[in-house]
Amino acid sequence: xxxxxxxxxxxxxxxxxxxxxxxxxxxxxxxxxxxxxxxxxxxxxxxxxxxxxxxxxxxxxxxxxxxxxxxxxxxxxxxxxxxxxxxxxxxxxxxxxxxxxxxxxxxxxxxxxxxxxxxx
Amino acid sequence: xxxxxxxxxxxxxxxxxxxxxxxxxxxxxxxxxxxxxxxxxxxxxxxxxxxxxxxxxxxxxxxxxxxxxxxxxxxxxxxxxxxxxxxxxxxxxxxxxxxxxxxxxxxxxxxxxxxxxxxxxxxxxxxxxxxxxxxxxxxxxxxxxxxxxxxxxxxxxxxxxxxxxxxxxxxxxxxxxxxxxxxxxxxxxxxxxxxxxxxxxxxxxxxxxxxxxxxxxxxxxxxxxxxxxxxxxxxxxxxxxxxxxxxxxxxxxxxxxxxxxxxxxxxxxxxxxxxxxxxxxxxxxxxxxxxxxxxxxxxxxxxxxxxxxxxxxxxxxxxxxxxxxxxxxxxxxxxxxxxxxxxxxxxxxxxxxxxxxxxxxxxxxxxxxxxxxxxxxxxxxxxxxxxxxxx
Numbered sequence: 001x002x003x004x005x006x007x008x009x010x011x012x013x014x015x016x017x018x019x020x021x022x023x024x025x026x027x028x029x030x031x032x033x034x035x036x037x038x039x040x041x042x043x044x045x046x047x048x049x050x051x052x053x054x055x056x057x058x059x060x061x062x063x064x065x066x067x068x069x070x071x072x073x074x075x076x077x078x079x080x081x082x083x084x085x086x087x088x089x090x091x092x093x094x095x096x097x098x099x100x101x102x103x104x105x106x107x108x109x110x111x112x113x114x115x116x117x118x119x120x
Numbered sequence: 121x122x123x124x125x126x127x128x129x130x131x132x133x134x135x136x137x138x139x140x141x142x143x144x145x146x147x148x149x150x151x152x153x154x155x156x157x158x159x160x161x162x163x164x165x166x167x168x169x170x171x172x173x174x175x176x177x178x179x180x181x182x183x184x185x186x187x188x189x190x191x192x193x194x195x196x197x198x199x200x201x202x203x204x205x206x207x208x209x210x211x212x213x214x215x216x217x218x219x220x221x222x223x224x225x226x227x228x229x230x231x232x233x234x235x236x237x238x239x240x241x242x243x244x245x246x247x248x249x250x251x252x253x254x255x256x257x258x259x260x261x262x263x264x265x266x267x268x269x270x271x272x273x274x275x276x277x278x279x280x281x282x283x284x285x286x287x288x289x290x291x292x293x294x295x296x297x298x299x300x301x302x303x304x305x306x307x308x309x310x311x312x313x314x315x316x317x318x319x320x321x322x323x324x325x326x327x328x329x330x331x332x333x334x335x336x337x338x339x340x341x342x343x344x345x346x347x348x349x350x351x352x353x354x355x356x357x358x359x360x361x362x363x364x365x366x367x368x369x370x371x372x373x374x375x376x377x378x379x380x381x382x383x384x385x386x387x388x389x390x391x392x393x394x395x396x397x398x399x400x401x402x403x404x405x406x407x408x409x410x411x412x413x414x415x416x417x418x419x420x421x422x423x424x425x426x427x428x429x430x431x432x433x434x435x436x437x438x439x440x441x442x443x444x445x446x447x448x449x450x451x452x453x454x455x456x457x458x459x460x461x462x463x464x465x466x467x468x469x470x471x472x473x474x475x476x477x478x479x480x481x482x483x484x485x486x487x488x489x490x491x492x493x494x495x496x497x498x499x500x501x502x503x504x505x506x507x508x509x510x511x
Contacts, residue, residue, distance in 0.1 A: 042455065042473065043430045046368045049201055050157065050183030054224060055242060056272065056289065056317070056369060080365060085315075085333055087365030092431065112158060 028097050036093065040101055041112045047085065052109055056085060065106050073102045148193045151210045152460070152502035154471065154478055155198075156495040157182045162198060163494060164213045167462050167469070167502060170480050170490040174213035180204035180220075185499055186227030189506035190252060191234030196501070197252075199228045205239055207255060210503065217255045221248055227373075229278040229511070236299055238276065238284050245270035247286060249299055258302045265291035265309075275319020275330055275372065277510040279343055287316035287330040287339075294319070294330055294341050294350055310350045312339035317387075320372040321510035322397075329353075331372050333387060340400060353400040354393065363388035368429035370413050373510070378421030378441040385412035385426075392426060394444060406444050409435045414458065417441075418483055419465040427456045427470075436470060438486070448486050452479045460500035471497035 028036060041050055047057035058064065065073065077098040080088035089098070104110065151173070153162040161177040179185075181202035188197050195216065196208045203222035206215055224243035230252060231238065237252045245263040250256060263271040271288035279285055282299045294312045297305045314334025321328045321343075330339040337355040342348060370385035377383075381403060382395040392415055394404040410432025417424050424439040433455050438448040453472025460469045467489060470479050473496050480490040505511040 038474070043367065045183055046430075049181070049224070051181050051202070053181075053202075055184060055201065055226070056274075085317075085366065085369070087367055 028100055032097070033100075036097060036101060037104075037110050038112050039092070040105075040109060052105070060105050060109075062106055062108050070099070070102050070106065073105075074098045077101060146211070148210050148503050149463070150503075151193075152500065153187055153196050153198070153208070153210075154469075154492075154494050154497050155182050155185045155187070155499040155501075157185060157473070157498040158496040160200070161495070162187075162196070162208060163497075164208075164210055165492070167467065167480075170467075170492070172492055176208050176213055176215060178215060179206050179208075179218075182498070184226050187499065187501035187505075188228055188230050188237070188511060189501075189503050190230065191506060193503040193506035196503075197228060197230070197237050199225055199239060201225065203241065203243075205237070205250065205255060219250070219255050221250070221257070226274070227276060229276050229284060230506075231278055231284070231299060232280055232282050232509075236282075236302060238278070238299075240273040240276035240286055242272040245272050245288070245290075247273055247276065247284065247297065249302060249305065259299075259305050261295075261297050261305055261307055263288050263291065263295070265293060274317055277319060277321040277328060277373075279321055279325040279328070279509065283343075285319065285321060285328040285341070285343065287312060287319045289315055289317065292316065292334075294328065294339060296341075296343070296346060308346065310341060310346070312341075312350050313337060313352060317369050318372040320375045323377060323509060325509040327397075329372065331370065331384070331387065333366075333369070338384070351400070354395065354402055357386065357393065357402060364390075364411065366411060366429065367431070368411070368413055368433075370411070370415075370429075376415050376417035376421075376424045378417045378424060381441070383415050383417065383424045383439070383441070385415045387411075392424070392439065404444050406439055406446065408437050408439075408446060409449065416459055416461070418461055418468070419463065423447075423483060425459050425468060427459060430455075433457075450481070450486065452481075453477055457498045458500050460502055463502065463504040469500045471500055473498060 047055050048060050049055045052060040078090045080086045150166050150168040160179045163175050164173045180200040183201045186199045198206045203220050203225045205221050206218040209216050222241040225241045228239040236249045238249045248260040249258045263273050265271050271290040274287050276286040285296050287294050294310045297307045299305050313332045316330035317333040319330040328341045336357050337352045340351045340353050366388050384393045386393045392406040396403040410428030412426045413429050414427050426437045436450045437446045440447045452470045453475035455473035457473050458471050468481050478492045478494050478497050482489050
């Protein structure tokens with residue numbers, strides 16, 4: 001039993017390492033992308049609006065972000081902005097995921113999957 | 121002859137159309153709406169039989185939607201984030217009138233006499249008063265706190281005397297506007313504190329409170345004695361302790377007043393603050409599972425129900441008010457956004473956005489009485505709000 005368990009732990013760890021290696025240089029996996037889109041639309045949307053046209057926080061549409069350096073936007077997502085209501089989201093995403101979000105925001109953010117389904 | 125036949129034909133058509141539109145006789149006292157935030161739809165529901173009666177689509181962007189009711193509790197005024205203000209008839213489940221009144225809006229309220237519906241806006245910052253019957257613009261008060269500088273308006277509440285009280289996020293002020301002459305509103309300004317994020321009024325309409333994001337404390341204005349100005353209460357309630365990052369601003373509307381004590385969400389803390397309303401000083405803190413968003417008293421005040429900000433938004437906790445202890449922890453689904461009690465508090469409806477459902481709990485036994493499907497549900501608003509000050 002003990003052998004079985006440690007074997008499984010190894011398999012799981014190896015799978016995890018493989019998954020991280022595969023995504024480190026690339027986009028988040030499809031399921032994670034869906035989660036991130038939902039998080040941006042719904043949770044970031046609490047302040048920035050579901051349509052990202054702004055609320056208590058500023059608008060995050062491509063026209064609003066145009067010309068802003070992506071690295072500083074990623075830093076704001078990860079660390080927040082002191083003196084404002086913007087919190088850091090580092091506990092909930094990796095730097096690569098924040099980069100992916102910022103890139104999508106600058107292009108025009110995709111809608112939530114569920115929203116697409118129910119609007120059909 | 122032809123003319124008469126045509127006339128009869130038109131008349132019977134009219135009668136038929138009339139029949140199709142006339143709803144069965146019923147009261148609206150047990151009705152309400154559930155916001156389906158992602159699809160711009162509201163469900164019309166009734167809480168006696170816990171059923172969905174119909175759906176009204178076409179209401180625009182309903183993220184951060186708010187609903188207030190006409191004096192006769194027949195019409196719901198739905199405020200959308202995109203500045204849409206829609207008057208929905210609960211009985212026919214149809215849109216009566218819809219206007220786009222701002223670029224970015226977060227809610228509104230109905231005047232004491234029921235004739236005005238007032239919207240609070242982020243963009244352009246300010247409030248606008250509409251005729252509750254026709255939704256025609258009557259007057260507006262831009263939140264221009266310094267020349268050319270406009271503030272977002274938060275925490276709008278209707279109070280006695282045809283007045284509305286609200287807070288200005290950037291300006292750090294509380295404004296009171298008197299609509300006794302609806303076309304010539306008169307506004308008085310009070311300094312309040314750094315970044316008020318929401319406001320509330322006590323059920324008697326006497327005290328207006330604005331929660332402050334930029335400092336620890338709450339701004340309190342006694343509307344019986346506005347000449348005394350704003351008083352800061354719970355000043356520095358978290359002094360010396362590091363505030364947690366806030367992933368969702370708490371909401372104060374629908375807050376809890378129970379047995380002479382106010383139960384309020386602590387910002388950036390996993391606590392509910394208990395305030396003695398005779399002295400307006402802190403009486404206790406109740407540790408809870410996350411940062412509270414809504415802290416709502418059951419109408420009898422014996423229980424306080426709390427939901428939480430991301431990432432703890434799958435939980436709801438119930439505080440017993442005399443002992444100030446959490447007596448129940450519930451998991452009503454993913455992303456619990458709102459709760460609404462039936463008028464006398466026997467049941468509470470809880471929305472779970474990411475599980476696409478609304479759950480109805482018995483508040484005495486905590487048993488599930490019903491589960492209703494809904495698409496990304498957020499706010500739940502029952503019609504008895506029509507008769508309450510500050511809703």
